[in-house]
Amino acid sequence: MIEMINVYKKYPNGIVAANGIDVKIEQGDFVYVVGPSGAGKSTFIKMMYREERPTSGDILINGTNLASLKNSKVPYLRRQIGVVFQDFKLLPRLNVYENVAFALEVIEETPKVIRKKVMDVLELVGLKHKARMFPTELSGGEQQRVSIARSIVNTPQLVIADEPTGNLDPETSWEIMNIFEEINARGTTIIMATHNREIVNTIRHRVIAVEGGLITRDEYGGEYGYEG
Ligand SMILES: Nc1ncnc2c1ncn2[C@@H]1O[C@H](COP(=O)(O)OP(=O)(O)OP(=O)(O)O)[C@@H](O)[C@H]1O
Ligand SMILES: [Mg+2]
Secondary structure (H helix, E strand, O other), rough: OOOEEEEEOOOOOOOOEEEEEEEEOOOOOOEEOOOOOOOOOOHHHHHHOOOOOOEEEEEEEEEEEEOOHHHHHHHHHOOEEEEEEOOOHHHHHHHHHHHHHHHHHOOOHHHHHHHHHHHHHHHHHOOOHOOOOOHOOOHHHHHHHHHHHHOOOOOOOOOEEEOOOOOOOOHHHHHHHHHHHHHHOOOOEEEEEEEOHHHHOOOOOEEEEOOOOOOEEEOOOOOOOHHH
């Protein structure tokens, strides 16, 4: 599903954040991306949804090469990938329902289809009863649930999450992980950068360790393996 071939990324300031990455990720995989701060985890995953473009190398997603993809085609790519961030990035003036529906309205679904899809994903994340509330009225964990609902409402085959539990307390983090497990059980590929050792060592999945812009370890059922 995803293949990186000799991917190299040098930022304009001269920092090399990917230094020859080769990796393959199959449909349905659940991948943790671990490593110290500054290792290149976010850069690695940002290149998968074309938030960053590689300096050289190829990135194939279902046969599309993101390295050469025209900017005009990026919105179409993004519709097929759900993205979840540490700081939720909800739209403050829209309520829960509208935040999730927004992703569908831009692709011109009918109101009836939108309503059904939005209420279904809100049910999945346990927030149907808060559909009319605004982001500021929600806890961090609830806001992250909304953000996950938004990321999957288009039924993407791939969900990318950059430290999705980074701002949450341990108990809420486990609840959020259960939602990702549920999404993965439906066949969706999940790629998650995380510093959460407990989670990685308990809910075992493939672990890709990144250090100095290189993959230093890649193990199914692997451990977190860092002190920090
Ligand atoms: N937009 C940018 N411009 C210049 N340098 C950048 C940019 N983004 C990241 N870097 C640099 O690239 C390196 C890798 O950063 P990246 O954000 O990928 O690390 P990370 O592993 O996600 O770290 P963290 O665990 O702190 O989130 C760092 O040295 C960082 O300073
Ligand atoms: Mg990061």
